[in-house]
Amino acid sequence: MVAGALYLWLHPEQTAIVASDTPSESTPSIVPPQPAAPDKSQPLPPALYVLAISWFPGFCELHPAYPECLHPDDAGVFTRFALHGLWPNNSYCGISAARVTADQSSRWDLLPAVQLRDDTWAALKAVMPGTRSYLERHEWLEHGSCAGVDADLYFRRATAFVNAINATSIRDLFVARGADSMTASEIRTAFDKAFGSGAGKRVRVNCKRLDGHDTIIELTLNLYGNAFGPTALRQLIADAHPRAAGCREGLVNR
Numbered sequence: 001m002v003a004g005a006l007y008l009w010l011h012p013e014q015t016a017i018v019a020s021d022t023p024s025e026s027t028p029s030i031v032p033p034q035p036a037a038p039d040k041s042q043p044l045p046p047a048l049y050v051l052a053i054s055w056f057p058g059f060c061e062l063h064p065a066y067p068e069c070l071h072p073d074d075a076g077v078f079t080r081f082a083l084h085g086l087w088p089n090n091s092y093c094g095i096s097a098a099r100v101t102a103d104q105s106s107r108w109d110l111l112p113a114v115q116l117r118d119d120t121w122a123a124l125k126a127v128m129p130g131t132r133s134y135l136e137r138h139e140w141l142e143h144g145s146c147a148g149v150d151a152d153l154y155f156r157r158a159t160a161f162v163n164a165i166n167a168t169s170i171r172d173l174f175v176a177r178g179a180d181s182m183t184a185s186e187i188r189t190a191f192d193k194a195f196g197s198g199a200g201k202r203v204r205v206n207c208k209r210l211d212g213h214d215t216i217i218e219l220t221l222n223l224y225g226n227a228f229g230p231t232a233l234r235q236l237i238a239d240a241h242p243r244a245a246g247c248r249e250g251l252v253n254r
Contacts, residue, residue: 043226043229044148044149044226044228044229045226046224046225046226046239047088047089047224047225047226047227048088048089048222048223048224048240048241049086049087049088049089049222049223049224049227049236050086050087050220050221050222050223051085051086051087051158051161051162051220051221051223052083052084052085052086052087052218052219052220053081053082053083053084053162053165053218053219053220053221054081054082054083054084054217054218055081055082055174055216055217055218055219055252055253056077056078056080056081056082056129057078057079057252057253058208058215058216058217058218058250058251058252058253059082059217059218060078060253061210061215061253062208062210062215062217066130066132066133067132067133068129068130068131068132068133069129071132072129072132073125073129073132074126074129077129079171079175080166080171081127081162081165081166081170081171081174081219082127082128082129082130082162083124083127083128083130083158083159083162084128084130084135084139084218085139085143085158086139086143086147086154086157086158086161086227087143088143088146088147088148090146091142091143091145091146092141092142092145092146093145093146094145095141095145099141103138103141103142108133108134108135108137108138109134109137111134111137111138111141112137113137114136114137114140114144114151114155115151115152116151116152116155117152120152120155120156120159123156123159124136124155124159126159127159127162127163127166128159136155140154140155147227147228148228149228153228154228157227157228160233161233164233165194165233168190168194168195169190169193169194170187170190170191170194173186173187173190174252177252178252179251179252179253180251180252181249181250181251181252182216182249182250182251182252183248183249184205184245184246184247184248184249185245187200187203187205187219188200188201188203188245191203191237195233195234195237195238196234196237196238198238198242199234199237199238201242201243202221202222202223202237202240202241202242202243203219203220203221203243203245204219204220204221204243204244204245204246205219205245205246205247205248205250206218206219206220206246206247207246207247207250213250213251214247214249214250214251215250215251215253216247216250216251216252216253220243220246221237221240222237222240222241222242222243223236223237223239223240224236224239224240224241225239
């Protein structure tokens with residue numbers, strides 16, 4: 001899966017651009033997934049989503065050779081959360097077995113480029129360092145194909161959610177803790193303070209064992225509702241089911 005609330009009202013029409021480099025002429029032809037066009041006259045029904053955000057210093061401790069860790073576009077990514085993905089409760093919707101195999105081979109550079117507006121692409125790169133490893137192509141193929149919206153709205157909302165979290169004291173807590181450990185209880189309490197009582201119960205802490213210590217790599221949040229409408233992140237969290245806390249305690253790398 002890994003490699004590589006401020007809702008943005010960006011309604012003015014703009015010319016779409018190709019996000020990231022397009023495959024070379026020698027690249028095998030892989031037709032972009034074409035999920036069914038949503039009925040814009042009706043809102044999407046409420047659904048379960050998982051928002052996955054990486055604590056980027058911990059992620060790079062686990063994957064130091066990844067391009068986004070070796071040569072980040074912005075050194076500031078090491079002091080904030082990064083977008084991993086926004087996952088509907090399904091995957092590879094309408095995607096052929098051949099395309100699934102291409103994605104799961106981890107040659108994401110061979111996947112079709114995602115069509116985004118220039119402002120959306122700029123915002124996405126700022127919160128998803130994994131674009132250096134073509135993570136957005138993988139995330140759109142596996143998860144975005146099930147979202148019921150186009151790629152531009154899918155990534156704009158996911159980007160807005162991460163920006164909303166980075167604007168809270170949750171990020172400040174991680175930065176202040178430095179290389180010390182932090183408990184899941186502390187993290188959940190921070191979410192309660194930032195997004196309302198009970199929000200922390202929708203958060204799971206994911207750790208990896210590195211050099212004999214559990215290290216915090218990622219947080220995953222349950223959301224419920226129409227994630228692609230005007231509903232604020234705070235409400236999407238409040239309406240979701242609680243989840244297990246996951247890793248009880250881990251180091252925070254900085």
